[in-house]
Amino acid sequence: MFQSLDTPIFWLRNGIIEWMNKSAKSLLHLDTDSLVWEDVYPRLPAGYVFRLHDERHHGSNGVLVECVPDTNPHLLREIEQLRSENSDLERILEASLDEVFVTNADGVTVRVNETAEQLYGMRRSDLIGKSVFELEQQGVFYPSVISIVLKEKRRITILQRTSSGQTLIATANPVFDERGNLVQVVSNAKDITDVRLDVWMAEQLKTSTSRPSSLNPTATLVAESDAIKQVLELAGKVAGTDATVIILGETGAGKNRLAEYIHEHSARANEAFVSVDCASIPETLVESELFGYERGAFTGANKAGKKGKVELADGGTLFLDEIGELPLSVQGKLLDFVQRRTFTRVGGTRPSTVNTRLIAATNRNLEDMVRNDTFRADLYYRLNVIPITVPPLRRRTADIPKLTHGLLRRFAVLHGVPEVKLSPEAEDLLLTYDWPGNVRELENVLERISITSPSPVHHRISPRTMYAGSCHSTVNRRTNGCRKSRQSLRVSMPPHALPTRQGLHCASAWTNSNGPSSPRRSRAIARRTR
Numbered sequence: 001m002f003q004s005l006d007t008p009i010f011w012l013r014n015g016i017i018e019w020m021n022k023s024a025k026s027l028l029h030l031d032t033d034s035l036v037w038e039d040v041y042p043r044l045p046a047g048y049v050f051r052l053h054d055e056r057h058h059g060s061n062g063v064l065v066e067c068v069p070d071t072n073p074h075l076l077r078e079i080e081q082l083r084s085e086n087s088d089l090e091r092i093l094e095a096s097l098d099e100v101f102v103t104n105a106d107g108v109t110v111r112v113n114e115t116a117e118q119l120y121g122m123r124r125s126d127l128i129g130k131s132v133f134e135l136e137q138q139g140v141f142y143p144s145v146i147s148i149v150l151k152e153k154r155r156i157t158i159l160q161r162t163s164s165g166q167t168l169i170a171t172a173n174p175v176f177d178e179r180g181n182l183v184q185v186v187s188n189a190k191d192i193t194d195v196r197l198d199v200w201m202a203e204q205l206k207t208s209t210s211r212p213s214s215l216n217p218t219a220t221l222v223a224e225s226d227a228i229k230q231v232l233e234l235a236g237k238v239a240g241t242d243a244t245v246i247i248l249g250e251t252g253a254g255k256n257r258l259a260e261y262i263h264e265h266s267a268r269a270n271e272a273f274v275s276v277d278c279a280s281i282p283e284t285l286v287e288s289e290l291f292g293y294e295r296g297a298f299t300g301a302n303k304a305g306k307k308g309k310v311e312l313a314d315g316g317t318l319f320l321d322e323i324g325e326l327p328l329s330v331q332g333k334l335l336d337f338v339q340r341r342t343f344t345r346v347g348g349t350r351p352s353t354v355n356t357r358l359i360a361a362t363n364r365n366l367e368d369m370v371r372n373d374t375f376r377a378d379l380y381y382r383l384n385v386i387p388i389t390v391p392p393l394r395r396r397t398a399d400i401p402k403l404t405h406g407l408l409r410r411f412a413v414l415h416g417v418p419e420v421k422l423s424p425e426a427e428d429l430l431l432t433y434d435w436p437g438n439v440r441e442l443e444n445v446l447e448r449i450s451i452t453s454p455s456p457v458h459h460r461i462s463p464r465t466m467y468a469g470s471c472h473s474t475v476n477r478r479t480n481g482c483r484k485s486r487q488s489l490r491v492s493m494p495p496h497a498l499p500t501r502q503g504l505h506c507a508s509a510w511t512n513s514n515g516p517s518s519p520r521r522s523r524a525i526a527r528r529t530r
């Protein structure tokens with residue numbers, strides 16, 4: 001009779017289990033009767049208790065033992081509490097205006113909230129059970145932050161697009177078990193379609209609960225103006241993450257310097273900062289410069305092969321300057337690298353993976369380039385995770401006095417000349433000029449003055465000096481900014497850019513000294529600056 005019962009029971013006499021039914025054997029993982037009670041006792045699974053009944057069986061006394069789920073009030077309370085916490089959690093997830101999306105280690109969707117249903121225009125039942133790779137392929141969202149996290153096994157933040165054209169900022173976190181195996185990925189996305197990203201970033205900074213930065217954001221850069229202070233504050237925050245950053249801004253505004261700043265203030269500061277000027281490498285060499293080559297890959301190649309910049313930046317930061325100049329043919333290869341941090345050397349067959357943080361910069365409008373099919377949209381979205389715009393110098397004139405004094409001191413030491421002191425008029429001129437070549441142009445002007453000034457005190461600056469300082473001094477030919485100075489010079493001195501207060505005086509001085517007042521003169525300048 002007892003054998004057919006579903007309740008696990010056994011008969012215990014004198015400390016020995018004389019028989020047990022099938023349910024008890026299966027619950028206790030035993031396949032024999034006649035066992036010592038002490039050996040069986042520890043096998044009882046959690047959540048069960050023994051219920052003992054004194055009985056007489058075949059004329060002898062013993063104990064009939066039932067294994068029953070524990071209904072003690074304490075345990076019941078705990079189960080109840082867990083249930084209620086679970087439903088609280090459920091309610092919080094459902095009430096969240098941000099999308100919550102959870103997959104298992106294979107990228108199969110196991111849980112989504114209502115916002116996810118709305119964002120992707122799909123019912124929960126249609127999302128659950130589908131893999132993110134499949135959903136990405138169908139264009140439900142693109143690119144999939146979860147598929148990147150599954151490969152890279154680290155927290156990633158990217159911009160995603162949905163099939164209905166919304167833009168989401170999505171962060172996904174890998175979840176590991178106690179043995180370090182990835183078991184789940186939890187992602188959270190926010191719809192920022194109608195939000196200006198820079199404004200959103202500023203908001204994030206205000207409300208951020210992340211640990212306050214111990215950095216002194218003004219330690220290595222002049223940052224007197226509110227505009228540049230805000231930029232450095234944002235840079236200080238993103239320095240603490242591995243997120244890809246794209247730095248936008250006019251030529252000479254300080255994009256390179258900001259990239260170095262982010263690296264210097266990141267956990268990778270003691271590793272390499274490898275900078276690549278995408279504009280200066282011939283198209284045919286870009287790929288081997290970036291990814292390296294195996295020995296004998298092509299004629300003229302180093303016999304032993306060569307590491308590319310991405311490999312040199314392993315553990316550190318790779319800075320891709322002038323990314324907008326990268327040929328389309330290389331953009332596709334870079335996309336692979338940006339997505340998975342894997343690359344294959346030219347002439348090689350085995351892909352390698354590196355741990356490199358990526359920062360890119362450009363003074364081009366990449367969105368326009370995407371529209372004109374000169375920049376790949378998928379690469380653009382992968383790079384455009386944290387855009388930071390460096391404001392032009394004319395929008396942060398509060399920086400000019402400190403920059404000027406620092407530079408005049410630096411050039412005096414560099415060239416072994418007395419430090420030039422500017423006249424008040426000259427200082428005013430620096431403040432009112434519109435600096436199309438930005439800080440680099442200011443550097444060029446001040447270096448020129450430092451070297452050529454006949455007297456170190458109360459030096460006056462004429463627009464001609466500024467023009468000459470922008471490009472034609474021998475000093476500038478030696479600086480790495482020479483190419484860039486020439487570019488900026490073409491727009492550097494239109495008469496309307498002259499300062500208002502000294503406009504008349506300067507404009508006439510300019511004309512008298514054969515300034516760019518006539519079309520012929522303008523053409524002459526254009527020829528000289530090419």
Ligand SMILES: Nc1ncnc2c1ncn2[C@@H]1O[C@H](COP(=O)(O)OP(=O)(O)OP(=O)(O)O)[C@@H](O)[C@H]1O
Nearest residue numbers: 221222250251252253254255256257363439440484
């Ligand atoms: N805030 C600053 N304080 C001090 N120096 C600065 C600052 N910003 C820029 N500079 C200096 O100005 C020069 C030009 O800066 P940088 O090369 O970073 O500009 P860029 O925007 O990258 O130019 P490009 O677009 O032409 O590559 C550098 O010598 C840099 O050190």
